[in-house]
Amino acid sequence: KAGVTQTPRYLIKTRGQQVTLSCSPISGHRSVSWYQQTPGQGLQFLFEYFSETQRNKGNFPGRFSGRQFSNSRSEMNVSTLELGDSALYLCASSSSRVADTQYFGPGTRLTVL
Amino acid sequence: GDSVTQMEGPVTLSEEAFLTINCTYTATGYPSLFWYVQYPGEGLQLLLKATKADDKGSNKGFEATYRKETTSFHLEKGSVQVSDSAVYFCALENSGGSNYKLTFGKGTLLTVNP
Numbered sequence: 001k002a003g004v005t006q007t008p009r010y011l012i013k014t015r016g017q018q019v020t021l022s023c024s025p026i027s028g029h030r031s032v033s034w035y036q037q038t039p040g041q042g043l044q045f046l047f048e049y050f051s052e053t054q055r056n057k058g059n060f061p062g063r064f065s066g067r068q069f070s071n072s073r074s075e076m077n078v079s080t081l082e083l084g085d086s087a088l089y090l091c092a093s094s095s096s097r098v099a100d101t102q103y104f105g106p107g108t109r110l111t112v113l
Numbered sequence: 114g115d116s117v118t119q120m121e122g123p124v125t126l127s128e129e130a131f132l133t134i135n136c137t138y139t140a141t142g143y144p145s146l147f148w149y150v151q152y153p154g155e156g157l158q159l160l161l162k163a164t165k166a167d168d169k170g171s172n173k174g175f176e177a178t179y180r181k182e183t184t185s186f187h188l189e190k191g192s193v194q195v196s197d198s199a200v201y202f203c204a205l206e207n208s209g210g211s212n213y214k215l216t217f218g219k220g221t222l223l224t225v226n227p
Contacts (some may be wrong), residue, residue: 004156021139031213037152043157043217056214092215102215104149106158 002027004093004105012111018079021108025072025093032074033102034066037088046089049074078110086112115140119203119218126193128226134188134221136177136203144205145187146170146179147215151200160188160201193225 005024013019025032034046045058049068066076072093078085088109092102119136127134138144145164149157160195166181175190186203203218 022199033213033215035215042219043204045214045216048213050213058214092157101159101162104158106154106156 002031004091004103006089006105007093008108009106010109010111012113013081014113015081015083017081018077019081019110020075020077021091021105023074023076023091023093023105024025024092025091026103028041029093029095029103030072032068032072033092033094034076035090035092036060037090037107038086043090046076054106081112083112086110115144115205115207116215117203117205117216117218119201119221121219121220121221123224126223128195128225128227129192130225132188132190132193132197132223134201134203134223136186136188136218138184138186138203138205140184140205140207140216142207144207146177147204147206148175148177148186148188149202149204149217151202151220153199157202193223195225195227196221198225 002016007022031050035043037043037068047066048056053066063079088107090107092104094100094102116139147162148160150160151157161172163170163179169178177186177188185223200220200222204215
């Protein structure tokens with residue numbers, strides 16, 4: 001079974017631009033979560049989607065948004081990029097039952113210049 | 114809100130040494146507890162989990178026991194190998210209102226020398 005895939009793996013943008021990251025979950029998984037990983041703040045939850053609906057959201061500004069498609073693939077968008085948005089963005093998928101294992105992708109490394 | 118506190122590293126050990134990484138949590142309700150491992154340049158992999166008090170999770174020689182009375186989930190391994198060098202994260206998922214969200218500790222970098 002293929003794992004969680006994320007594209008692109010690396011991205012360089014400049015301040016003020018916007019960016020879209022993509023995540024394809026494990027086949028059959030309907031829940032997709034996004035996390036931001038930085039050296040200073042560690043791993044922080046962004047949001048979680050199930051069946052195209054956002055079920056939970058972390059404490060991030062409205063510049064961070066996401067969506068999920070009917071095939072469970074998910075995208076997250078960051079508008080008006082700031083230097084502090086430089087991070088590893090991790091996507092995880094699960095079958096959505098509470099305490100079920102979340103399987104993580106390799107991440108997208110975003111650098112904002 | 115929910116939080117996880119784990120011992121900060123880095124931790125440096127010699128091969129075959131005993132490993133303990135402490136993890137304590139604060140949460141309402143009845144959280145499930147996890148240990149994830151991150152190897153350089155990769156995403157997170159689940160190492161083990163426990164979903165209720167007194168459960169012991171184990172995998173690849175690693176163990177952790179869910180202690181509700183001390184709100185702890187310490188990770189242990191009897192004999193570490195060079196290949197265990199990685200960053201280890203303790204995490205919780207709380208069924209009491211923040212479902213579908215993992216709350217992580219800051220991570221502990223483990224380096225094992227031959």
